[in-house]
Amino acid sequence: MAIDFGALxxxxxxxxxxxxxxxxxxxxxxxxxxxxxxxxxxxxxxNTTIVFGSRGAGKSFWAGVLANRDTRLAAAHAYPRIxxxxxxxxxxxTGHDGDRSVSKATIDAQVQPGQERARGVLLWRxxxxxxxxxxxxxxxxxxxIGSLMQEFADPEDWEEAMxxxxxxxxxxGTRVVVIFDALDSLAIEWHRLRQLTDALLEVAWSIRxxxxxxxxxxxxxxxxxxxGLRFVELPKMIAGATNLRWTPVNxxxxxxxxxxxxxxxxxxxxxxxxxxxxDIKAPPPTLAGIRRWSLSYDRRAQARVFSKLAGLYMGRGHxxxxxxxxxxxxxxxxxxxxxxxSFLTLMRTAAETPPFVExxxxxxxxxxxxxxxxxKVRLEQLDxxxxxxxxxxxxxxxxxxxxxASVIVDRWNENQTVDAVxxxxxxxxxxxPFEFSSEQTNDEQLIERLTQMGVLTRRADxxxxxxxxxxxxARLLRKGGVAPx
Numbered sequence: 001m002a003i004d005f006g007a008l009x010x011x012x013x014x015x016x017x018x019x020x021x022x023x024x025x026x027x028x029x030x031x032x033x034x035x036x037x038x039x040x041x042x043x044x045x046x047n048t049t050i051v052f053g054s055r056g057a058g059k060s061f062w063a064g065v066l067a068n069r070d071t072r073l074a075a076a077h078a079y080p081r082i083x084x085x086x087x088x089x090x091x092x093x094t095g096h097d098g099d100r101s102v103s104k105a106t107i108d109a110q111v112q113p114g115q116e117r118a119r120g121v122l123l124w125r126x127x128x129x130x131x132x133x134x135x136x137x138x139x140x141x142x143x144x145i146g147s148l149m150q151e152f153a154d155p156e157d158w159e160e161a162m163x164x165x166x167x168x169x170x171x172x173g174t175r176v177v178v179i180f181d182a183l184d185s186l187a188i189e190w191h192r193l194r195q196l197t198d199a200l201l202e203v204a205w206s207i208r209x210x211x212x213x214x215x216x217x218x219x220x221x222x223x224x225x226x227x228g229l230r231f232v233e234l235p236k237m238i239a240g241a242t243n244l245r246w247t248p249v250n251x252x253x254x255x256x257x258x259x260x261x262x263x264x265x266x267x268x269x270x271x272x273x274x275x276x277x278x279d280i281k282a283p284p285p286t287l288a289g290i291r292r293w294s295l296s297y298d299r300r301a302q303a304r305v306f307s308k309l310a311g312l313y314m315g316r317g318h319x320x321x322x323x324x325x326x327x328x329x330x331x332x333x334x335x336x337x338x339x340x341x342s343f344l345t346l347m348r349t350a351a352e353t354p355p356f357v358e359x360x361x362x363x364x365x366x367x368x369x370x371x372x373x374x375x376k377v378r379l380e381q382l383d384x385x386x387x388x389x390x391x392x393x394x395x396x397x398x399x400x401x402x403x404x405a406s407v408i409v410d411r412w413n414e415n416q417t418v419d420a421v422x423x424x425x426x427x428x429x430x431x432x433p434f435e436f437s438s439e440q441t442n443d444e445q446l447i448e449r450l451t452q453m454g455v456l457t458r459r460a461d462x463x464x465x466x467x468x469x470x471x472x473x474a475r476l477l478r479k480g481g482v483a484p485x
Contacts (some may be wrong), residue, residue: 001163001249001273003270003273003274004266004270004485005264005270005309005357005358005359005360005361006356006358006361007260007264007267007269007270007362008267008270008271008274008309008477009351009361009362010264010348010351011259011262011264011267011271012259012309012347012348012351012361013348013351014348014353014369015255015258015259015260015344015348016033016088016258016344016347017341017344017345017347017349017377018364019341021185022140022220022387023242023426024143027317028064028067028068028071029061029064029065029068029071030071031070031071031074031287032077032258032261033061033258034071034074034078034100034287035250035253035257035296036078036079036287036291036292037077037246037247037250037253038291039193039245039325040058040242040244041048041079041082041242041245042241043058043059043062043083043218043244044062044065044066044075044079044084045079045242046082046083046087046175046214046216046303046348047068047214047235048216048240048242048279049204049205049208049214049215049216049217049241050216050217050219050237050238050240050241050242050243051216051217051218051219051241051244052219052220052221052241052242052243052244053220053221053243053244053356053460054221054222054244054333054335054337054339055220055339055378055381055385056244056341056342056378057244057337057338057339057340058244059181059218059219059244059247060181060182060218060339060474061222061340062218062244063094063179063181063216063218064255066084066087066089066179066216067089067091067175067179068099070078070085070133072084072085072089073085073115074287075287076258077170077286077287078290078291080288081314085176086174086175087174087175087176087177088135088136088174088175088176088177089135089176089177089178089179090128090130090131090135090174090176090178090179091131091134091178091179091481092124092128092131092134092178092179092180092215093107093127093180093181093182093183093186094125094179094180094181094182095181095182095185096182099417100131100134100142101131101179102127102145102187104186106146107123107186107196108119109146110123110145110146110149110305111123111196111475113192113414114191115190116191116192116195116296117195117199118197118267118401119149120195120196120199120471121199121200121202121203122149122152122158122198123145123149123196124151124199124200124203124320125152125158125162125201125203126145126148126152126158126212126220127145127164128215129152129158129162129165129179129211130142130145130148131176131178132162132165132166132169132176132178133165133315135169135176135178135411136165136169136172136176137439143428150160150289151160152413156426162207162210162213163210163269165212165213166213169211169212169213170211170212174212175214176211176212176213176214176379177214177215178214178215178216179218180204180215180216181202181218181219182218182347183197183200183217183219183368184220184385184431185224186253186372187431188428188429188431189428189431189432190432190435191429193431194229194230194426195225197229198230198231199236200231201217201219201231201233201237202231202233203215203229204217204232205236205237209457210405212265212351220235222242222452222453223407224238232437240281240366240432242351243382245337246326246337246338246340248299248325248338249297249298249299249302251300251328251338251343252295252302252306252324253295253296253297253299253302254340254343254344255343255347256296256302256305257283257290257293257296257342257424258285258344259271260283260290260293260295261283267306271283271396271410274305274309275295275309276303278301278305278308279304280295280301280305280309281293281294282293283295285432289475292440298358298381302324303324306323306324307322307323308360309359309360309361310323310324310350310360310361310362310363310366310367311323311363313364313461314326314364314368315364315365318392320364323364326367327343327346327367327371330371330469330482331343331371331374331466331468331469332465332467332469332480333455333469333470334454334455334467335454337454338351340378341377341378341381342374342378342469343374345370345374345377346367346369346370346373346374347362348370348373349366349368349369349370349372349373350362350363350365350366350367351366351368353365353366353369353370353401368482371468371469371472371482372472372482372484372485373468373471375469375471375472375473375474376472376473376485378469378475379393379473380468382453382455386430386453387394387424387429387430388424388425388430388432388433389455391417391420391421391424392412392417392421392433392446393398393470393474394413394415394451395412395414396408396411396474396476397417397474397475397476398475398476398477399411399465399476399477400476400478400479401464401465401466401471401476401477401478402459402463402465403460403463403464403466404462404463404464405443405444405447408447408464409443409447412443412446418442418443418446421433421446422442432434433445433449434446434448434449447464451464452469455467455470465478468482469482471484472485
């Protein structure tokens with residue numbers, strides 16, 4: 001049977017590359033989207049308090065898998081040893097209104113500026129208690145945080161209520177996990193954000209003695225570094241944290257599992273034929289089986305199948321690189337990480353980019369165009385979290401990297417970039433990119449901030465470079481690199 005690569009092209013074009021998942025709501029994760037790398041188990045394990053992940057690595061995705069019963073039960077088949085089918089989920093903070101978690105408006109009303117140290121711990125204790133009670137009685141009216149803070153101003157009263165809730169959970173044979181996500185949106189001042197996060201960490205650590213109640217915090221690694229958190233037990237919490245890093249094999253495993261679960265009969269027929277011609281067994285029907293499928297873990301098998309989909313090289317010969325390696329090499333940020341969002345965006349765009357050929361699902365030019373789309377999406381993602389990022393990168397358009405710091409600073413000075421950003425931050429439009437320091441100039445601190453974020457990298461000779469993931473959308477130039485749109 002001849003393979004209809006057009007059918008496979010259409011399947012790749014249907015991949016969900018929206019680059020966004022939320023804990024609850026319409027864009028929550030779906031069971032068929034779950035791909036479970038072994039080292040991500042801590043994101044679902046109730047005994048893991050902190051889950052670290054960079055932007056787009058899947059923090060909100062895994063929070064959503066936990067928060068929704070259908071995805072939680074689907075994941076239970078892939079991870080049968082961690083008791084996902086016996087979990088109840090409470091929502092502490094998600095950054096969204098209307099999902100029974102505490103809102104930022106409520107936090108601002110109950111903890112006034114300057115009260116973070118005095119009232120922060122009380123706030124999070126009451127948020128946690130409310131979430132546990134709501135998990136036990138999901139149809140009951142939601143309690144008001146302000147009323148709870150008045151009721152449990154005495155710590156002993158709160159401890160008594162928590163013991164009662166813990167006993168109720170234990171008596172039901174379940175465990176409650178309270179989720180805290182999107183914590184970078186708690187405040188737009190460094191001091192307030194630090195104090196509120198420190199208070200939450202203190203509460204999360206304090207409940208480890210309860211039998212059946214746990215907290216789970218989804219954080220970016222740079223949040224801990226940038227905030228300079230002072231909670232004394234933080235090193236112990238970090239030591240037990242899970243890191244959502246995606247290896248190239250993980251990313252391709254996810255890609256092939258998404259094709260395998262496409263509901264179209266023509267996709268199933270042609271994908272099975274592709275696998276047969278590649279000496280690969282057909283995909284198992286269950287999530288647990290997918291984890292043991294060769295295309296989930298075998299790099300050579302993945303490369304063999306992908307070369308049939310996309311050709312072997314990015315040009316006529318090996319000098320342009322192999323199609324299997326090229327997306328990974330060009331989607332990495334300054335820390336060498338590639339996220340599922342960027343990877344799926346590239347693949348979907350590659351499948352949608354003409355001209356099409358009968359013997360392949362995607363072409364080398366399609367993959368290069370996919371990088372342009374992935375870069376644009378990644379910059380838009382950054383802009384939702386860091387409202388200053390476009391103002392900082394726009395003046396750098398058309399400069400060639402690598403370049404010295406002085407070239408970057410000169411462009412910023414020409415446009416009064418740093419002064420404009422700091423003025424907007426002072427007007428409380430967003431969290432400043434850095435805290436003021438008398439030891440460095442603002443220009444130096446901004447370059448350092450971009451380097452910490454992985455938007456810039458510093459070479460051994462002192463010059464600065466920008467990974468293609470950001471460079472293409474920011475319209476910087478590199479000799480021999482993919483040209484911006």
